[in-house]
Amino acid sequence: MESVEYSPNTPLEYQSETGRLNILGFWVFLGAEIALFSTLFATYLVLVGRTGGGPGPEELFELKGVLIETFLLLTSSFTCGLAIHYMRNHSLKGVFLWIGVTLALGLGFLGFEIYEFVHYIHEGAALTTSAYWSGFFVLVGTHGAHVTMGIAWISLILIQLKQRGLTPDTTRKVFISSLYWHFLDVVWIFIFTAVYLYGMVM
């Protein structure tokens, strides 16, 4: 099976059977992730307003920090796309550069998010404060945990790229992790809208 000839236009990650299977399987996994986040969103929306005497989001949310987070994450999705572009052009250097930028932006996002969480907790809004804040921290926190996992995972892949260069195996891993990264970006757009914008106009 591995010996089939491929047109030079077939990307490396699609040239092996394993590559094609794993990419498809990852799309299916993202389907399950959509179900997971949908459940969390539904839970959050059901709990909106149930602040039980504690502070509400309109008192605490600040547009500035959230906009910075959004800007960092959206840009990182773009740079991640650039990394794939360079990968398709067989430029290992380009891949390293743009994945590096992506990870840096991701870390920046995380930094701001952690700062935001700490700030809320100082203001008396924690996981244990009320149903609303439980919903908030678990929804946004699950996204943040995904970003953290993504950064750790992509770092491991970078090491493998360093060791092995661009092969059907390593490009497959880079490509799959990029799908994951874009997915987290899309989830963030929903969080931005359903949690922050909605929370501020409530």
Add this chain to the structure above:
Amino acid sequence: MKLDEFFVTGDPLIYGADVSIALTLIGAIFVLTYFKKWKWLWTEWLTTVDHKKLGVMYIIAAVLMLFRGGVDALLMRAQLTVPDSSFLDANHYNEIFTTHGTIMIIFMAMPFLIGLINVVVPLQIGARDVAYPFLNAVSFWTFFMGAMLFNISFVIGGSPSAGWTSYVPLAGLELSPGVGQNYYLLGLQIAGIGTLLTGINFLVTILKMRVPSMKLMQMPMFTWSSLITMVIIIFAFPVLTVALALMTFDRLFGSHFFTMMDGGMPMLWANLFWIWGHPEVYIVILPAFGMFSEIISTFARKTLFGYKAMVYSMVVIAGLSFLVWVHHFFTMGAGGAVNSFFSITTMLIAVPTGVKIFNWLFTLYKGRIRFTTAMLWSLAFIPNFVIGGVTGVMLAMAAADYQYHNTYFLVAHFHYVLISGTVYACFAGLYFWYPKMFNHRLNERLGKWSFWIFVAGFNLCFFPMYFLGLAGMPRRIYTYGIGDGWMSLNVLATFGGVLMGIGFLILVYNIYYSFRYSPRETTGDPWDARTLEWSTPAPVPHYNFAHLPEAKGHDAFWIMKEEKKQGKAPEKKPYKPIHMPSYSGVPIIMSVFFFIAGFGMVFSWHWMSILGLIGVLATMVIRSFDYDKGFYVSVEEIEETEKKTTL
């Protein structure tokens, strides 16, 4: 925590269980050491990624769980036989019905079916393994470790007692302060990972690993039912994951999702649970439908009637299964409009289900029927399942459900669908595919004894419960008074339960007996069957097919046999080396770490959960850096193997 809080104490039944667990462990260790089988166990089984072996391990685990859940059931029946019985106290009774329900659905029915899917589906589609063999092993071991975590609760720390539905506030921290509920949450969470991975794995396997000549609309019905089941798993299980996680946060970290204070919403749990829970009952029934289709068609010696209708009806069932969940709590104040909507969607499910029943009947019509044990189970399924379905439609009428809800009428309904659907199918499938797995058949005479006793026992046990329900007996009560007038039917039910136990024991004895005395198979096709798994020789080589088979229509193997009779034997092609995946110890080690992390969380020993999670991550890193590409089976080895097997 003191030692006597850690170990459950004070109950002679539990001490008995302690002793038997210790003896079994010592016995197993002794046998393995004495016969020097440790290495064999590790290299052949614990590290395997072969779908056939994983399937067998699933089935063995499921039969053990059936035994455990069955003991629970008989304990409950013993308690309820006579009024005012003091055999079990209220709390012990609550624990037993909780573990019974959870174990039967999550750790018996699903693994049994997934085990058979593992063994059969890749063979049916002409594949040499699943799409992700390594993940398949992870699936099995996380299921197994989750099951073990749940099962040790009754000797270490105490079992959950809030029912398999775990409604809050009963399952919350105030009313269930012990660790039992944590076992439920963590055990199901860990096993759930495995189920989700199975969903992804078999979806891709069925879509992408079929022999190229097999079109979607030519796949065997069991494969179709598995495909649709996997789609349900992929969309339903994440909901369970979230629901369990939220309750875990409530209990361990003080969040307020389902609490009575600070804005928490107990009904949110009921909704999330059943948004998963109703699809779950279809996860355990659709593969059963698939198996009955194969078996009925084989032993009626006819192609399945209404193939397309069978497929479409399953698709419709799968879609509807996500739109009916409220029927589990019509009585909890949803209001008329909502109840009516869900009442109608629920009744709609009966339509495609009825279509399937008629298709089986028409397949039987004018067939030359052979009454093997597998066929008997399938034939008994039809009338019994209809009883379960019709009473389901009665429950679906929201206004009437106010009468039936939480009574033995409901208990009778779901046992009629789950036992005569899923359990009969597991037994039928076991008898049917046994020769594929173990290279000999189960004894038919013992099989028929076990069948008749079990089916008689089942109907004696559960049919009276409809009338107990109508007479007002609520479910989940640990005793009743003599004046209630429920005794005679309860005695009958217990008698039936004992018969089911005997039927099960005969089945287990049959496994031993057939291992000793059944003649070994001389062909790969003992039943004169129709689909590709029967085209493999006996025993099935680890690479399944030396040459990939060709599918020329429905019942691909039947067509091959017909062509052979007409003298059109396929030409002998030379063998080519076959690529196979390597075995790996990572899945079991990773799952042991999951177990450690879960156990730590059950007792809120955070150092232990962190240790376990670090272990899980470490095994993932090891896997990520592992570039093992499997190996090639050489042509000589294939020739050697094919000579030894008999077609």
